[in-house]
Amino acid sequence: xxxxxxxxxxxxxxxxxxxAGLTLGFSIPFGRxxxxxxxxxxxxxxxVVVKPDDQVIIRIARSExxxxxxxxxxxxxxxxxxxxxxxxTTEYPSPATNLERGRIxxxxxxxxxxxIRESHDYVRQGGAAAREMLIAAAAKDWGxxxxxxxAVNSVITHKASNRSTTYGKVAVAxxxxxxxxxxxxxxxxxxxxxxxxVKRLDTADKLTGKQIYGVDLKLPGMLNASIKACPVFxxxxxxxxxxxxxxxPGVRGVVAVGEDAVAVVAETWWxxxxxxxxxxxxxxxxxxxxxxxxxIREFVAEGLDAKDAFVGNEAGDIDGAxxxxxxxxxxxxxxxxxxxxxxxxxNATAKWTEERCEVWCxxxxxxxxxxxxxxxxxxxxxxxxxxxxxxxxxxxxRGAFHDYVRQxxxxxxxxxxTPVKLIWTREEDMAxxxxxxxxxxxxxxxxxxxxxxxxxxxxxxxxxxxxxVMPQRMKxxxxxxxxxxxxxxxxxxxxxxxPNLLVDHAMRNPxxxxxxxxxxNANQNAIYMECFLDEVAHATGQDPLEFRLKLxxxxxxxxxxxxAAAEGAGWGKPAxxxxxxxxxxxxxxxxHIAACAEVSVGDDGKVKIHRIVxxxxxxxxxxxxxxxAQVEGSFVYGLSAMLYGECTVKGGRVEQQNxxxxxxxxxxxMPEVETxxxxxxxxxxxxxxxxxxxxxxxxxxxxxxxxxxRIRTLPLKHHSLAKA
Amino acid sequence: xxxxxVNGSVLDVAADPATPLLWVLREQLxxxxxxxxxxxxxxxxxTVHINGEAQRSCVLPLESISxxxxxxxxxxLSEDGSHxxxxxxxxxxxxxxxxxxxxxxxxxxxxxxxxxxxxxxxxDAEITNICRCGTYRRVRKGIHLAAAAKA
Ligand code: FES
Ligand code: FES
Numbered sequence: 001x002x003x004x005x006x007x008x009x010x011x012x013x014x015x016x017x018x019x020a021g022l023t024l025g026f027s028i029p030f031g032r033x034x035x036x037x038x039x040x041x042x043x044x045x046x047x048v049v050v051k052p053d054d055q056v057i058i059r060i061a062r063s064e065x066x067x068x069x070x071x072x073x074x075x076x077x078x079x080x081x082x083x084x085x086x087x088x089t090t091e092y093p094s095p096a097t098n099l100e101r102g103r104i105x106x107x108x109x110x111x112x113x114x115x116i117r118e119s120h121d122y123v124r125q126g127g128a129a130a131r132e133m134l135i136a137a138a139a140k141d142w143g144x145x146x147x148x149x150x151a152v153n154s155v156i157t158h159k160a161s162n163r164s165t166t167y168g169k170v171a172v173a174x175x176x177x178x179x180x181x182x183x184x185x186x187x188x189x190x191x192x193x194x195x196x197x198v199k200r201l202d203t204a205d206k207l208t209g210k211q212i213y214g215v216d217l218k219l220p221g222m223l224n225a226s227i228k229a230c231p232v233f234x235x236x237x238x239x240x241x242x243x244x245x246x247x248x249p250g251v252r253g254v255v256a257v258g259e260d261a262v263a264v265v266a267e268t269w270w271x272x273x274x275x276x277x278x279x280x281x282x283x284x285x286x287x288x289x290x291x292x293x294x295x296i297r298e299f300v301a302e303g304l305d306a307k308d309a310f311v312g313n314e315a316g317d318i319d320g321a322x323x324x325x326x327x328x329x330x331x332x333x334x335x336x337x338x339x340x341x342x343x344x345x346x347n348a349t350a351k352w353t354e355e356r357c358e359v360w361c362x363x364x365x366x367x368x369x370x371x372x373x374x375x376x377x378x379x380x381x382x383x384x385x386x387x388x389x390x391x392x393x394x395x396x397x398r399g400a401f402h403d404y405v406r407q408x409x410x411x412x413x414x415x416x417x418t419p420v421k422l423i424w425t426r427e428e429d430m431a432x433x434x435x436x437x438x439x440x441x442x443x444x445x446x447x448x449x450x451x452x453x454x455x456x457x458x459x460x461x462x463x464x465x466x467x468x469v470m471p472q473r474m475k476x477x478x479x480x481x482x483x484x485x486x487x488x489x490x491x492x493x494x495x496x497x498x499p500n501l502l503v504d505h506a507m508r509n510p511x512x513x514x515x516x517x518x519x520x521n522a523n524q525n526a527i528y529m530e531c532f533l534d535e536v537a538h539a540t541g542q543d544p545l546e547f548r549l550k551l552x553x554x555x556x557x558x559x560x561x562x563x564a565a566a567e568g569a570g571w572g573k574p575a576x577x578x579x580x581x582x583x584x585x586x587x588x589x590x591x592h593i594a595a596c597a598e599v600s601v602g603d604d605g606k607v608k609i610h611r612i613v614x615x616x617x618x619x620x621x622x623x624x625x626x627x628x629a630q631v632e633g634s635f636v637y638g639l640s641a642m643l644y645g646e647c648t649v650k651g652g653r654v655e656q657q658n659x660x661x662x663x664x665x666x667x668x669x670m671p672e673v674e675t676x677x678x679x680x681x682x683x684x685x686x687x688x689x690x691x692x693x694x695x696x697x698x699x700x701x702x703x704x705x706x707x708x709x710r711i712r713t714l715p716l717k718h719h720s721l722a723k724a
Numbered sequence: 725x726x727x728x729x730v731n732g733s734v735l736d737v738a739a740d741p742a743t744p745l746l747w748v749l750r751e752q753l754x755x756x757x758x759x760x761x762x763x764x765x766x767x768x769x770x771t772v773h774i775n776g777e778a779q780r781s782c783v784l785p786l787e788s789i790s791x792x793x794x795x796x797x798x799x800x801l802s803e804d805g806s807h808x809x810x811x812x813x814x815x816x817x818x819x820x821x822x823x824x825x826x827x828x829x830x831x832x833x834x835x836x837x838x839x840x841x842x843x844x845x846x847x848d849a850e851i852t853n854i855c856r857c858g859t860y861r862r863v864r865k866g867i868h869l870a871a872a873a874k875a
Contacts, residue, residue, distance in 0.1 A: 635858065
């Protein structure tokens with residue numbers, strides 16, 4: 001089943017009229033059977049439902065978290081379906097239904113900028129197959145050949161007999177037909193709806209308060225919970241004294257959650273959290289209580305020159321090249337832990353009985369949430385279901401990790417039959433992130449007499465995400481994800497050719513849980529590579545654009561975006577007084593991206609980012625205006641990290657607790673962004689993440705141009721750029 | 725029992741006087757459009773209007789509100805999403821995840837009441853809401869568009 005939630009204004013007034021109790025005038029459709037019975041009638045196939053009034057419901061397996069995938073995927077289905085776009089709505093199938101139906105919707109995973117690039121083929125086939133079935137139903141009714149009928153805008157026409165009908169009228173008949181064995185997909189150059197900058201389908205409700213997020217959910221009889229887990233990584237709950245809080249208003253229970261957490265359950269969340277904050281808790285802090293940022297820095301730095309390392313990319317003879325070099329340039333960079341800081345804190349609502357467990361939550365991967373639910377509930381996945389709700393931000397936090405789901409289920413198990421909603425405080429959210437990994441990188445370039453690069457040595461030291469999160473995806477102990485943007489080929493290929501090259505990784509895993517953080521390892525690797533090449537260009541007196549292009553002969557698509565961004569910003573022409581430019585480019589998530597930033601630095605050291613021109617080649621561009629939105633948002637995410645983002649560790653825990661100490665960009669720091677969408681066709685690249693990688697290095701290179709100061713440790717807030 | 729005036733109705737609320745207005749709106753009145761983001765007046769997700777001023781409701785205890793204070797939440801900004809700021813937002817497809825947008829829209833609507841044609845510098849000074857999706861550029865365009873529409 002799917003959840004559609006709607007608080008109408010009338011609903012509110014009715015609820016408030018009844019003296020603002022806890023039950024409100026809106027309801028959650030629970031009825032799994034009812035939903036399935038309904039689906040059986042008007043479902044043309046798994047992707048398309050057509051109502052008698054011509055409303056089209058397109059099923060979306062991936063999660064909408066702001067990135068616009070819902071609209072983009074619907075555009076692709078509707079393009080092939082030839083339906084009336086103004087009558088399209090969407091719904092999420094549930095993960096348990098997916099399992100039940102043999103994973104007919106395939107993956108629910110929404111990460112790695114893969115929503116569209118991984119599923120475009122089969123969702124378009126779903127749309128095309130539904131179209132054929134609708135046409136066939138009409139043709140059958142008219143006793144004509146389907147091949148003589150056409151469909152446009154939900155209207156089927158048989159020209160010869162001058163007859164026409166609508167999708168809604170033939171939907172039931174169509175749903176009974178055999179699906180076609182194969183369908184022909186349109187050539188993207190014939191697209192009418194896909195590829196166009198159409199408006200998002202999910203905007204209106206986000207402007208009026210109508211859109212329901214996980215934190216807003218309200219089920220009949222629901223209780224609320226707030227939780228604290230041991231703030232020290234790996235620590236446990238020793239004891240708590242509930243005698244003081246048990247009698248606080250609304251409190252219904254104080255429960256240990258797993259080995260490391262305690263939650264208070266109350267009638268309202270505010271009551272639950274007030275009691276939790278008053279609850280005396282003793283932690284068993286465990287072996288990590290002495291860990292600090294400094295001990296982590298030292299532990300990782302040892303890897304910079306260590307012997308043990310996994311090779312990510314190799315060509316020629318780097319040792320020979322370095323020995324024979326006329327000159328070498330060397331620099332070491334560091335990238336700190338970052339927090340996802342989704343605006344909507346972690347939350348989940350669970351209802352458990354001995355036979356069944358249901359969860360309502362924001363998740364980037366409904367199936368992973370279902371697995372977490374089943375495991376925590378002690379039930380089989382078939383006895384569970386997860387109802388997905390649009391996320392108030394995901395950024396990688398809610399895809400591979402469903403700790404909040406597990407907790408909600410464990411709490412609900414203490415209240416059989418009663419739904420319990422768990423919401424984390426921002427402080428809990430900051431303390432229990434899955435942090436952007438910490439790495440350092442030493443780069444050494446071998447140069448000949450002309451200043452040409454004859455070899456490049458890149459040693460990454462630091463944390464592996466896979467080792468902690470998905471060890472099964474490692475290759476002989478190596479985490480190849482560590483090398484994003486530096487690999488020999490593929491969606492995270494290096495985009496320069498060096499005759500002699502060695503990129504390797506000395507894995508050093510500090511006890512801070514790492515996660516996929518929007519942009520993942522492209523973020524720091526692009527800083528390392530792009531800032532370092534800038535250093536080499538300056539060290540050899542070469543123009544950073546010309547210098548790069550010389551190395552990019554094998555990567556024409558990268559060269560094209562780089563030139564587009566540089567030209568768009570007026571590279572080579574004088575910038576406004578006091579404004580300096582910096583470049584960066586890479587291949588990430590199968591797209592080629594580049595940026596040229598324009599920055600000025602005041603005498604007091606204050607940095608102003610005036611404008612960034614960004615170019616993206618994502619192969620196909622399903623919705624250019626949403627690509628623009630993702631590019632702009634990526635600059636905010638990437639530049640927030642560059643300017644301020646850093647989680648420091650003391651006493652084995654993260655020191656930052658809220659947005660007062662974990663600062664992020666606001667509108668006053670937002671540069672003008674000009675987005676060049678330049679799809680070259682023939683491939684499908686992601687757009688939600690790649691641009692983050694070029695944000696920081698483009699700006700850092702511009703800062704160097706402005707000040708002569710090279711920033712090699714982030715965030716920028718630790719550096720003074722004031723004139724001496 | 726406290727009485728508060730929300731979106732044009734005077735309502736009875738049974739809650740501890742220390743409860744922040746945010747949680748009264750969300751849990752007692754079911755007005756969940758106003759969002760929780762930080763709880764310490766840093767992010768602006770909980771912005772509502774009190775007597776026409778944008779206020780961060782997560783740090784306003786119920787006891788600080790009197791019956792004569794007029795509270796407007798995103799649900800009461802317009803009947804049907806027709807407020808010029810909502811219309812501008814619709815036209816420019818401003819929201820991404822949308823979580824911050826109710827607060828953003830309330831902050832902008834209050835700004836435009838005081839200052840119908842804010843300059844970029846005034847926007848920078850007045851709009852300090854956090855949006856992690858990074859919709860700032862469209863927010864700025866939306867403010868200018870709404871200002872033009874109101875004029
Ligand atoms: S929740 Fe009130 S300012 Fe963040
Ligand atoms: S739209 Fe997602 S936080 Fe602003």
